[in-house]
Amino acid sequence: MRRLEVIGLENLGEVRRGDSIARLILKGCSHNNVALTEGDILVVAHKIVSKSEGRIVRLAEIQPSAHALELSRELNDKDPRLLQIILSESRRIIRKGGGTIIVESHHGFVCANAGVDLSNVGLGMVALLPQDPDRSAREIREEIQKLSGVAIGVIISDSFGRPWRLGTVDVAVGVSGLKPLKDERGRNDRYGYELKASVAAVADELAAAAEPVMGKRGEVPVAIIRGDGVEIKEEDGSVKDLLRPEAEDLFRHF
Numbered sequence: 001m002r003r004l005e006v007i008g009l010e011n012l013g014e015v016r017r018g019d020s021i022a023r024l025i026l027k028g029c030s031h032n033n034v035a036l037t038e039g040d041i042l043v044v045a046h047k048i049v050s051k052s053e054g055r056i057v058r059l060a061e062i063q064p065s066a067h068a069l070e071l072s073r074e075l076n077d078k079d080p081r082l083l084q085i086i087l088s089e090s091r092r093i094i095r096k097g098g099g100t101i102i103v104e105s106h107h108g109f110v111c112a113n114a115g116v117d118l119s120n121v122g123l124g125m126v127a128l129l130p131q132d133p134d135r136s137a138r139e140i141r142e143e144i145q146k147l148s149g150v151a152i153g154v155i156i157s158d159s160f161g162r163p164w165r166l167g168t169v170d171v172a173v174g175v176s177g178l179k180p181l182k183d184e185r186g187r188n189d190r191y192g193y194e195l196k197a198s199v200a201a202v203a204d205e206l207a208a209a210a211e212p213v214m215g216k217r218g219e220v221p222v223a224i225i226r227g228d229g230v231e232i233k234e235e236d237g238s239v240k241d242l243l244r245p246e247a248e249d250l251f252r253h254f
Helices: 021-031 046-052 066-074 080-088 133-148 202-214
Strands: 004-009 041-045 056-058 090-097 100-105 110-112 125-127 153-160 169-176 222-227
Touching (some): 004 021, 021 041, 021 046, 021 133, 021 222, 080 100, 133 153, 133 169, 153 202
Parallel strands (some): 041 153
Antiparallel strands (some): 004 222, 153 169
């Protein structure tokens, strides 16, 4: 019987700039009476990584530009200070309308607000995505392996909306110790049909699987995933492997 298990780590405490996420996770495992095992995948909410890396901004300290003020008027008086931060985190604006702005972030993510978020950081504060989420995931993985002797994989997750469906889904914004895609093209299914388009976004699937346990209120910022279909690799993957090339992206060319 194939099985996948998701274990949430509660009560990690408030994360502050400079904190070691790896040490907090290991401490959380001890408090939750959970032992990491070889091959586990850790899904880590980006907020605690952003907090530890100082990627938190006070809105009161932001002076909006003329562009941000103009956008605010276009977007139903969306806070121009927030828009200024979004612009600073973006390569370009892809879509805008109502109170929504879709951009391409400096990471290459096409998403709402460049991943800038006001939840779970304190009133008047916003969280930015880690500058290099793959590097952040790698540092967490390497420190955990150094401290515990256990080889694991790490996914840093965030909630993204989707252009074709309502609701958000957690996806990977950084990965280390696993391949984010599983390509089965060229293999045959059980009936002998050769698969033509079977490329599964494994890192996104695992991030989404962890979300029902982690929730949206910041109480469970880390989940351990273990079981069938979970496979770590010594070589690093990259979240960039998940990004659709612009030439193939109908959303950006519509």
